[in-house]
Each structure stands twice: as structure tokens, then as C-alpha cells.
Amino acid sequence: MTVSLIIIVGICAIGALGIASRRRQRSMSNWTVGKRDLPKWTSWFLQAGESLTTFSFLGLAGIAFGGGVSAIFAVGYLTMSWTFLYFVAPRIRELGQRRGYLTMADFFEDRFSARWLAKVVAIVGALALIPYLQLQITGLGLIVELATGSPSARGLSMVIASVLVAVFVAWSGIRGIARVAYLKDILLVVAMVVIVAGVAISFGGIPPIFAQIAESTPSLLTLHAEGYDTTFFVTAMLVTVIGSGFMTLPHLWPPNLAAKSGEVLRSNAKWLPIYQLVLFIPILVGMAGVLELPGDTAGNEVLLTTAGALLPEWLLGVVAVAGAAAAMVPAAAIVMGISTLVSTNVFGGVRPERRMAFNYVVILAAVGLALAFGLVRSDISALLLLTYGGTTQFAPGVCVALAKRVRVGAWPIGLGIIAGTLTVAVITFAEIPIGSWDSGLIALAPNLAIVVIGEAIRRARGGTDVTQVDIDDRAVATVR
Template sequence: MKIAIVLAILLATVAGAAAYGRRTRRGKTLSDWAVGGRSLGTVVFWFMNAGEVYTTFAVLGISGYAWALGAPAYLAFCSVSLSYAIGYWLMPKIWKAGRSRQLITQADFFVARYDAKWLGIVTGVIGIASLIVYVQIQLVSLGLIVQLTLDDLISTQAATLVAGLLMIAFVFTAGVRSAAFAAGVKDVLMIVVVIVLSATVAAKVGAASMMDVFHLAETRHPGIGWFPGLDPASPTTAIWLMTSSINIALGNWVFPHLFQMSYTAQSATVIRRNAIWQPLYSLAYFFIILLGFAALLAGTQPPGNNLNAALLQFVSQQYAAPVVGLVAGTGFLLALAPGSLLLLTAGSIFTRNVVRPFAPRLDDRTSLLISRSALTVFAAIAVWLSISQKSSLVKILLDAYSAIGMLAPAVFLGFLWRRTTALGVLAGLVAGFVSLLAPFAAHYWETIAPQWEPGLIALAINALTVVIVSLVTPAPSRRAVALGMAPELLAHKDSAALHNHI
């Protein structure tokens, strides 16, 4: 019964996604495959956007954090709300830049804005590396779901390998539109799963109501609802919450797949509507945290004390096979929909911004072939990382945001300050990554700024370096600075008007 439900959900979604992607008769060029013809309307863009809010990290990572630590899981509420406040301002600017210059990847933006092809290669490599780490989150979760579906008949390594093959097969169906369709199905199923589990979870743990679950958790585990949570020695204090939330919010739309997703919208209005309503959608995190607390009350002990598997273990022990099958099937889509978009973006960046500068005469057919081949390699690297590392999903996420946050100053200053230069961006990247990754860095920041998110500190050092170096290096061309402006203003002769518009 369980396996039958999972297969039914998976096969029906894949078939529907493929049909939807091909119904538009698109997908023959890299542009159509990667940005959906720049024509996604409010509803489809909503599901694409929501697909990045509710991934396996949201369900398994946050519920696991609630099970293991408690209050630190509130990070989900803060980071999502801040992200969309920033996205309301930033995403339309990205969309406008993409539309005016027919940009496809994030690295295209850096090439156009800073008039430097070499910067596109540098930022493209950084973007790909960050995406691979993000894919790791989906693969770790998908591997756990594969094990649940098969009743632990295969090892974690084999399950992760199967997960990687499933993700590659899915992304090959028809590109970004297929991912949007799967995201829509996934969101509907996730709502059903959350309602079913939340409505019944109190009875499973001896509570009188959903709110009583929180009361019982606090009674049996004093301090679970306060920072730093269950572990008094944990660095997850209120300072950690604030700095981590800000770091995630600043880096969120700088992730190449979300940057590229902005290009797919039909209009800036579509983007702003989504930015207004998506934070309300994130209130479902309340129920996900509820399930994590319930798993703790039920005495759930996942294999190897793996907090990423806490919710799956709880469901498999407390619910009948049909419900377990529904949860597992939904979990497959929670990983496949965003994972496919991540790989698709990485493949697009590799072709356009790493390969094409050295082979400018590549046609669309060859470009598409290279992109698909590259994403297969990236998926293999992510599988290897997933098997070799055992971090929590939240820790992996924070590492990914710290890495991609190094591109944030170049993006924000690129729209805010016309004097920002390519050499300034390069200097900022070097300073930022040294501050983040140098052997001495972690201990140093723990000493002078305990409980602060190191990625935010490195981002600030990066931004300061960009400003200082930009002031002493030649300014970019006027056309580069005008990226994203209306076509009639691009040719405007009045430099004062141009400056005011920027």
C-alpha cells in the first residue's frame, strides 16, 4: 500500500509535469528551457516561488531542529518574512534587468552590469558551488524518504544514489515549466499532509489539542520554547537568530536559481503580488514545528539520532501505511521540484558563463546538451557530499547561504550605487571568502563576536571592501550602469536624468 501510493504520486506528477512543459511547444532552446519564455503568470510563478519556501529543508529540517533543539526552529518564520520584504524591492529590478538585456543566468547579470566577462566566469563558479551544496539538502532528505519507502531495505548510501538518479531523470523532462507544475502539485499535497498530521497529532502524544502539544513540551522539557532551546550550551541564542535571519534574507534572492526565477515572470506586478502574500503562506511553519515537538513528546528516536529523520520516524511509527505513503510521496516532490530547478540553473550557468566565453559560437542545441551533461556531473558531486557529510539540514543551509552571500554586495550595490566596479566586486569576494573560510576565521569570530552568524560578518567585510576598492578604480560604462532601465532611458543623453533614475 505504501509503495503503491508513493509510485502513484510520483508517476502522475512526472507525467503531468512533462505534458505541461511540452504543451507550450517550448523547450527547444536554452532560453526556453531555463527561463520558461519569460512568461510565467501570477499562479504559476506563485508555485515556483512557493516551491523554494517549502522544500525538504522546510519540512524535515525545521521539524528536526524543533525535535532536537526547540526554539531555534523559529528561524524559519523570521528568515522567510525578511526575505520577501527584500524581494519586493529587489526581484522586480532583477526581472527588469533580465528583460532589457535578455539575460538567462545570474552570471549574465554580472557580465552586463560590470562590463566584464571574466567576472561572469568567477561568479558563475561561485554560484554553481553554492547550488551544489543546496542540492545536497534535497538529496539527504530524498535519501531518507527512499529508505522509509523501502522499509530500510537499502543502505543510506544506496538510497542517496537512487535519489540522485531520480532527480536527474526529473530535471530532464522539460525544464523550468515542468518544475513549476511539480511545485504546484507538491504544495497542494503538502497542505493536505500538514492538515492530516496536525489534526491528529495531539491524540498521538496524549495532548488535548494542538496548543496543548506546546504546553506539554514545555512542561516535560523546560526551556524548549526559549533560546537557546533544549541545549543550554548551544550557540543558538537570540543573537544567532537575528544575525542568521538577516544573512539568509540578504542572500536569498542572490541564489542563482532564485535570481534566474525572477527572469521567468511575466511582469514586475506578478513578482510584487507574490512577495506580498508569500509571507502569510510561511505561517504553515507553525504546524511543522508542532510536528517536531510532537515527535519529541512521543519519544521518537531516529536511527543514529539523525535529527533530519525525526519526522519521518515519528510518522512511520504512529500512522497507518496510507498516511506514511502520502507523506513519503509528498516528500519525493518536496525534494524533486526544487532540486530540479537547482540543477537546471547550475547547468545553464556552466554553459553560458563558464564554457561559452571560450567557445562563443556554440549553437542552442549544443548549449542545451552541455547544460544537461553538466548538471549530471553536479548531481554526482552533490551525491558524494551527501554520503560523506552528516550535518543537519539547517547547518547545510546556513553554510550555503554564507557562501552565496558573498555575491550579495555586488548585486545590491549594482542596483544602488552606480560607482560600483568589477575590480571592487573581485576584491570584495576575496576579502569575504578569506573572512569566511580561512582556518583562523571561525575561532576568531567566536572570540570577538560570539553567537553571530559568521556569514553575515564576512558579508559586511565584503561590502566594505567593494566600496573602498570601487572608489579608487575606474567607473563602469554608462550603458553597464543603466542595466535594467527602460529602453528609452538607455539612450538618454541627459546624464543628470540618468543618474536620478538610477
């Protein structure tokens, strides 16, 4: 009862913090990116939010439980991606401020002078984010169920959290998400420290954990565990570095565009790799779980099951609240990413005075759909692969468009995105055996082939570069 009460109060407090604004945001621009003046620490916590989600809270421990040290691929890709983002993020922010971007699709439309391409990017991006949103909501429910031992608490917490996320995102926009991000990261770091302290005390330190694993299951200390071999490690890391480094997940764009300056983003890129070291904690807990839990324990249950055996009830409740926050903040950012793509780019013809109202409808639809999937326990794990593999197909277009002069046309880029996304879908839904390879990386091959061949054909027919010309402080895309 104590745990349930702490969790419900905690979830409601998180939602209340998000809504704590005297005035509702009434314009899409202010709602999405504010005044593009978010200071260093606010920007830090918004960007750090993607590092500590329900995946890092539950998923990484599960991968470590089944695949051992292969789980460190997450630390590797998140750290390496900041090397790319040091250059990519400020450039996107500079273009966004100068040309008024609110979404990734705006970037594609402007840089390639093609509104149809923006619609393709928006549709693919919004659909790919739905399962990622469902993952956050389902993960929150699982955290509550494991902490309380009550399946009914799972559904109730999912409904409450979904309603609160929809309300505070609709009311406060990017600033509401930023406020909750501060609390979320503080709670989650504290929770991680508490958990690792409990594990260390239980085993008499950290080294004994690895010494016992070396004796009982040495394969977990190498890249040879079934399903988590060297191929998995290399391809999963490579595709996620490409995706993260070129900001192919649409919900990451508003925080980037809202930053005060490029220098703020460069500072974040220098220091956030150190922050990723926190991810070693759930990996360690997963490894410790190998020594304590039955072999058939579900991967997502490892961290909280281990914590429940080590911590007093009230402290387990605090850890669960931290896990709930780790779900609600990314969920809010994802909801914003979906709604802005749909209301701004897919249905761009909506009149400005009605756009916010239409945006609210999209928010409710997205949250409702993800909640429905979660409540009925629908198996959309295949769709989850589309989130990563599908959005990675934007990487060639983003890379080309970052240059001062865009030398590739919209049609090759658009057809490449479609071909790559369809390849991921076919591999996923047809269950084509690809071993430990990442489908997103495989799909980049036809994507890039079509871009190269398509551009060669376009050039042969007289196509030229797309250039950006500034006239009276207004940037206008023209085709030369």
C-alpha cells in the first residue's frame, strides 16, 4: 500500500509540475520552441532526457541479463553520437532560427525546396514514433506493476500518466517538458545510485559480481551470447550512431531548435558523453541479476525485481517514481514530435488560428492510440524496430542538407527514404532471417543506392544544385 501511494502521488506531482504555468501556450511557435532562448542547463536536461528513458531503466538491464557485456553498445553509441552532434546540432539550430523551422520536415522542405518531401518525412516520422510512445507508456505500467505486485495498478497508472502527459504537453509545450526533465533526471540518477549501492552491499562489492559470472557464465563477459554476438554489437551501434548523430528521431528537434545558441549545444555535446556513464548502472544490475534470478526471468523485469529484493518498500516506491518520470518525459517529447509533424506538415493547410486546436486533437489521438496498444498488451515489437530502422533512413537527407549548397535533389532523397523504410518494414513484418544484423543498417544500402542512381539520372536530365539565398533577412529557397 505504501509503494502504491508513493507512486500515485509521484506521478501526479510530475504532471502538476508540467502544468505549472500561469498561461497556456497559444501559438505553435511558442509551444514548440518557445523564444528559442533556452539556457544551458535547461537545454542540457532536455537533451539528456533521451539518454535516460524506460529503455535505459528496464531494457538495458534486460539485455545485460541475457547478453552480458553486449549491453554496453548503448553507452558506446550514445557517447559517439555526441561527436557528430557537436557539429550537426548547432548547424541545425542556426538554420532553424534563421528560417523558422519547427520540425524536421520543415528542414527537408526548405533545404530541398519540396513540400511533398516534407509530407513524406512527416508521415514516416509520425508513424515511426507511435510505437516508441507506446513503449514509454507500457514501460511505466510495467514499472508500477513490478513495484506494487498489482496488475490492476499497472493499467490505472498508465491511464493517469497518459492523461497527465497529454494535458501538460498541450498546456505548456516545450517549457513544461523542460521543467519535468529537471526533476526526472535528478530522481533517476538518485534511483540508480541507490540501486547500485544496494547491489554492491549485497555482493560485497562490484568485483565479486564479475568474478562469479566468470566462473558460472563466462560467455556473458564476451560478445558471444546467443543473439548478442559481435554482429549485433557492431551493427546495432553503427546504425544508432548514424541515427543519433544526424538527429533522425523527429522528437529530438524541438529541444535542439529551442536552445539559446549553438554554443550551448556544443557545450552539451562536450559534457553529455560523461553523463552516459550512468548507463553502466542498469547494465551492472542486469549482470548481478544473472546470479540471483531464475534464468527464465523476463528481461524487462530484471532491474526492479532485483531492486525489490534489496530495498525497503518506501525506497522501492521512490525508485518506481523515478522510473515513471523516465517514461513521462520522453513520452511528452514524443507526443510533441508527432503532433507538430502532423499539424504543421501533414495538414499544413489548417488556418493558423485553428492550428493549435487541431494540434490538441492530434495529441489526444496519439496518446490514446499508444495507451490502447499498451492496455491490451498488443504485440507491436515489430513496429518498435521501425522507430529506429525507419527513422535512420532520414540520415542521408540530413547529411546532404547540412551543407551550404544542397547538391542532391528532392526526388532521389525522397525515393531513398521510401525504399529504406519499406525495406525495414518487409524485413520486420515478413520475419526475414537476417541473423544478428540490424535491419535499419541493411535498409541503408538500397536507400543510398537509389540516392546515387537517382541523382545521376537527375543530373543527366539537366538538374542542378539547390541553393539558399538570403534576401532582406528572409531566407528564400531557389533552384538554379
